[in-house]
Amino acid sequence: MRKEEFLKEHQDLFHKQVSRSDFPPDFVFGVATSAYQIEGGSNEGGRGPSIWDAFTRKKGTIIDGSNGDVAVDHYHRYKEDIELIAKFGFEAYRFSISWSRIFPDGTGTKVNEDGIKFYNNIINSLLEKGIEPYVTLYHWDLPLHLEESMGGWLNKEIVKYFAIYADTCFANFGDRVKNWITINEPLQTSINGFDIGIFAPGRHENSSVEPYLAAHNQILAHATAVSIYQSKYRDQQGGKIGLVIDCEWSEANSDKIEDKVATARRLEFQLGWYLGPIYDGEYPEIMRETLGDKLPKFSEEDKNLLRNSKPDFIGINHYTSRFISHITETTGGPYFYKAQQIERIAEWEGGEPIGEKGASEWLYVCPWGLQKLLTYISQRYNNIPIYVTENGMDDEDIDAPLDELLDDKLRVRYFNGYLAGVAQAIKNGANVKGYFAWSLLDNFEWCNGYTKRFGLVYVDYKNGLARHPKSSAYWFKRFLKGDEEKTSKKED
Ligand code: PNW
Numbered sequence: 001m002r003k004e005e006f007l008k009e010h011q012d013l014f015h016k017q018v019s020r021s022d023f024p025p026d027f028v029f030g031v032a033t034s035a036y037q038i039e040g041g042s043n044e045g046g047r048g049p050s051i052w053d054a055f056t057r058k059k060g061t062i063i064d065g066s067n068g069d070v071a072v073d074h075y076h077r078y079k080e081d082i083e084l085i086a087k088f089g090f091e092a093y094r095f096s097i098s099w100s101r102i103f104p105d106g107t108g109t110k111v112n113e114d115g116i117k118f119y120n121n122i123i124n125s126l127l128e129k130g131i132e133p134y135v136t137l138y139h140w141d142l143p144l145h146l147e148e149s150m151g152g153w154l155n156k157e158i159v160k161y162f163a164i165y166a167d168t169c170f171a172n173f174g175d176r177v178k179n180w181i182t183i184n185e186p187l188q189t190s191i192n193g194f195d196i197g198i199f200a201p202g203r204h205e206n207s208s209v210e211p212y213l214a215a216h217n218q219i220l221a222h223a224t225a226v227s228i229y230q231s232k233y234r235d236q237q238g239g240k241i242g243l244v245i246d247c248e249w250s251e252a253n254s255d256k257i258e259d260k261v262a263t264a265r266r267l268e269f270q271l272g273w274y275l276g277p278i279y280d281g282e283y284p285e286i287m288r289e290t291l292g293d294k295l296p297k298f299s300e301e302d303k304n305l306l307r308n309s310k311p312d313f314i315g316i317n318h319y320t321s322r323f324i325s326h327i328t329e330t331t332g333g334p335y336f337y338k339a340q341q342i343e344r345i346a347e348w349e350g351g352e353p354i355g356e357k358g359a360s361e362w363l364y365v366c367p368w369g370l371q372k373l374l375t376y377i378s379q380r381y382n383n384i385p386i387y388v389t390e391n392g393m394d395d396e397d398i399d400a401p402l403d404e405l406l407d408d409k410l411r412v413r414y415f416n417g418y419l420a421g422v423a424q425a426i427k428n429g430a431n432v433k434g435y436f437a438w439s440l441l442d443n444f445e446w447c448n449g450y451t452k453r454f455g456l457v458y459v460d461y462k463n464g465l466a467r468h469p470k471s472s473a474y475w476f477k478r479f480l481k482g483d484e485e486k487t488s489k490k491e492d
Helices: 002-015 051-057 074-087 113-128 144-150 158-173 186-194 210-237 257-280 285-294 300-307 336-341 367-380 402-406 409-427 471-480 484-488
Strands: 028-032 092-096 132-138 179-184 240-246 249-252 313-317 321-326 343-345 386-390 432-438 457-460 466-469
Touching: 002 367, 002 409, 028 132, 028 386, 028 471, 051 144, 074 113, 074 466, 092 179, 092 432, 113 132, 113 158, 132 158, 144 158, 158 179, 158 210, 179 186, 179 210, 186 210, 186 240, 186 257, 210 240, 210 257, 210 300, 240 257, 240 386, 249 257, 249 367, 257 285, 257 321, 257 336, 257 343, 257 367, 313 367, 336 343, 367 386, 367 409, 402 457, 402 466, 409 432, 409 471
Parallel strands: 028 092, 028 432, 092 132, 132 179, 179 240, 240 313, 249 321, 313 386, 386 432
Antiparallel strands: 321 343, 457 466
């Protein structure tokens, strides 16, 4: 019964014809990228190495042995890429600054003027086209020197260096950038970087402690940057600042109380881990209970900082959903964080998947999950303004005729369904302000290298990195123009 109900809801969102007029007029539509995934130019313009340069050089870390040295060469083609953003009618562009382009060794002693110039060029080109920049300060590419000399996110000293870097960005770009994001997905850095070890810096030796420490220092770095912005720049520059959390939706696999408890616990371990300290000044109770002394504590000074640096908005990166059941034995193997949660399944007990499959092993298409997540966050965190800062799906990199590769029907259905979910969440009262599709271009998909393609625009890796817009880019163009009839016309 439950299963039929869900599938019906799932189908409903796919079939709902979403249009621009389902969203408030001031709702922002944009597209997103990150520096290491697209820029390349790794040795140009005075850029220093980051932990991803080092990590990709270790054997066996990246599925196709690739790296971001050239990536999709956005460093040289940013003008062409910004033309594309404009062509498809997006009003905003979320990108990240590479910390080691601004401070090559991360320490904040000498600003690299070429780096400042590069981002000035991007920001100015965007504004010329009427595209609003949304800038992420940290999207995983920590300057390598900070990792090697002091242990990166494991050392509280990093807060100080992040503060100098953030301050420098506000001072140089804040006259034109009005939307700042401190840190992208601290959860993924903590878990993949320090527990599972599949992301830089690739640690897993001490995974009962390090993920929590890395998270703690990211939370403090975020709060410090917010506090600098709010005390020193906000009045004069008039912008907003927030952070980006990633969260899957968790749906209880049955009405059994223990499954519901496991589901609530999982949301606390994903969202509450970060939003708890940031909004309530403390980690969620279930985390404190479960982890005891392994969870760092906030000092009175830290609590004061957290209390006085509330973000203006929360960015949510969301891709997929999970059905959650309680299990009594832990399945996490050596990985402490997974072991603590005591749950996780992706499929129905009968074996039917929660949604159609994307290319990445973890990605299932379930638009209703985003709707529920937005409603949950609004209710749980006092109706805070939310931007969906990433949402999208990937295709496998396969050999096929170009016109077939460009006709990304499932991605069009994905966006239609998820946007219908966002529109419904807004109707139900969620305070959602904007939506960013991930991603503008096919790009370096971290440990999956170039084998997964999330782009609205296909990048031909074998033919000079030529850009070819996919059907989904044209779908967005019609949608954004408010060309309802054509948008709602079935794509296939
Ligand atoms: C995001 N998960 O990461 C990142 O912000 C992007 O840089 C990345 O390209 C994109 O998602 C697609 O992977 C995530 O397993 C990676 O739930 C994995 C998960 C969530 C977010």
